[in-house]
Each structure stands twice: as C-alpha cells, then as structure tokens.
Amino acid sequence: MERKYVLVINPGSTSTKVAIYDGDVEIKTHKIQHKEDELAKYDSILDQYEYRLNLILNWLDKENIKLCSLKAVVGRGGLLRPIPGGTYLVTDKMIEDLRLGVGGEHAANLGGILARGIADRENISSYIVDPVSVDEFEEVARISGLNLIERKSLIHALNIKAVSHRRAEELNKNLEELNLIVAHLGGGISVAPVRRGRMIDVNNASEMGPFSPERTGSLPVGDLVKMCYSGNYTYEDMKKKIKGKGGLMSYLDTIDAREVEKRIESGDEYAKLIFDAMIYQIGKEIGAASAVLKGEVDNIILTGGLACSKYLVERLTEMVSFIGPVIVYPGEDEMGALNKGVLRVINGEEKPKIYENEVIR
DSSP, rough: OOOOOEEEEEOOOOOOOOEEEEETTEEEEEEEEOHHHHHHHHSSSGHHHHHHHHHHHHHHHHHOOOGGGGGEEEEESSSSOBBBBSSEOOOOHHHHHHTTTTOOOOOOOOOOOOHHHHHHHHHHHEESSSOTTTTTOOOOOOOOOGGGGGGOOOOOOOHHHHHHHHEEEEEEEEEEOOOOOOOOOOEEEEEEEEEEEEEEEOTTTTTTTSEEEEOOOSSOOOHHHHHSSSSSOOOHHHHHHHHHHSSSHHHHHHHHHHHHHHHHHHHHHHHHHHHHHHHHHHHHHHHHHHHHTTTTSSSEEEEGGGGGGGHHHHHHHHHTTTOEEEEEEEEEHHHHHHHHHHHHHHTSOOOEEHHHHHOOO
C-alpha cells in the first residue's frame, strides 16, 4: 500500500484531536473526548499514554486507515527546553525530556510520545512542530529590570509561525524576507515581532502584555505586591486572579467576547469601556513591537479566536494601521499547522531539526 497520509495528534487536557491529511487536504478528523472518571484512574498525564494510544489506534481501525498507509506522524509539541522554531524529529532525548517534564507537566507533552509510539510501528518518522517552548529571543529581550528575574519566551508559537508562513506564501516571498507583527488573540494574547522568520520578542501571554478574556496581563507592580502581602489572598488565590479570573472575567464575569459585544449593542457603556480598554492595550503592544522592528513592518497579522470579532478588528485596525497593512486570519488551525510543518520537511522546503542539537540552554 502506498504511504500517502500524515497522521496528526493533538492531545489536550480532556480530549485528543486526531486528523488524517493527504497533502494539504484534511481527509478525516475526530475529537476523542476523555471522561473525567477515565482520566481519574491515572496519577499523571504521562500515565495516560497507553490509554490514549489505544483510542487513537481504535479510531484509525474504525476509519479503515492502515498504519502502512502513513508516511509520517506529527504530534503537538510539549513543554521542552528552549529551542528555535521549526519541525523537529522526535528523538530519544526529546522523549526523555517530555517524560521528565523539564518544562512542566502538560497534556501536550504526550504529543511527541504518542507520535513516536505509532510511527515506530512502521519504521517511519515522527515529528513535533513549533512547541510553546520556542525561544528565538535576542539577548537584550531577556533583561527584565531585576537581576533575579528573566523575561521568558512563552508564546503561541505554532499559530504565529503558521500564519507567518501563510502570509509569505500569499506574497510569494520567503519568510526570511519579511518583517511581521503577529498578534495571537485568544484566551491569552501574544504579540510578537517576527523579523525575518524569527520571533525575536514577545509578551509572556500568561502574565504580561495586554489583558485578555481571562488573564490580567501586565499590572501595576506596586499594587500587586501590596495585594500579595495584604493577608487577604493565598498564593493560589493570586495565581487564579492573574490567570483564569483576570481580564474580561474580572470586570464583566465572562470570557466570551461575543457576549460582551451583545452587551455593547444593547447599550452597556461599562462593557464597552472594558472591551475598548483591552483593544487599547493590544494596540499599545503592537506599537511596542513596531519599535523592536524599527518601524520596518511589512504586515500586522491579527489571528486567534478574538480576530473573529468585527468590532475588535475594526477598532484595532484604526489604531495601528499607520504602522503597516493589517491582515486578518481569524481563528487558529493547530491541526493544519502541524501538518504543514511536516509537509515543509517532506517537500524539501526545510530540513528537520534535531532537538538535542538545538537546545539553547
């Protein structure tokens, strides 16, 4: 049987998304939901490996996709050591670090392990693409202002890289010819200056930059310190306030931008003020990114779920279009991005990277 398909695996906390691609075309896709009582049987995410592996194999069997028809398997990249962006072969060292949880424990750590587990059955290659641990910072960007704390590259790397490649293709240029500002606008917000294909800076979407539907972004640090030592909040309370109960949730008791827009349409001035403030902060972050690129900006790209908001896109475009033309790619396609990363290797557009050779530190 001809090897023609790429299997894509994207593990989440309560689901495992799988898809089969023939070139650029998605042939089959499925979201395997995991019941809480099933997951509760396992002490750690890594312990779920055999459980999730068998569910994927069962799905392939049900869809009559033979393992011998696969030419590659790609999984979502996990929390690894800092590495440059790109498509990586899953190696023994990568598996070791994913199992050790060198960057923390996350369901995505299973991506490369599951991909390798299936690929090895057919002696084919397994990959990951642009994990969240991608670090392409220039050294000056790491300096925080306090020598005990370093700025870190925690970024929506997969989608930011994917839309950057997409724009380059549309312009019929190499990504290395372009300077872009990419704003991934979702539950967390990442705004990255992408210079010649490298994400040379970014706000840490979990705790810096604009506030988002559920995160505070940057806060007045003096007031934050006072809250921490007020005796009114525990460490866990503060963590939840910053990520989960911050942003729109803090002010409007919702993380759903569509609901906020409905409130605005019905005349809710407070909802309008808060939503406009989020847009304002995103615009400021884009302006900061333009300074990093010294004003040489070919395009500003708005992507992620919030880029589906006409209200947000129109007002943000009014604010930043003087910097460069604004392009909108609403939503995100993680499965397609993983597949395209592998296709660039298969088609000879990129060479696969070896994890242990690329680790920054």
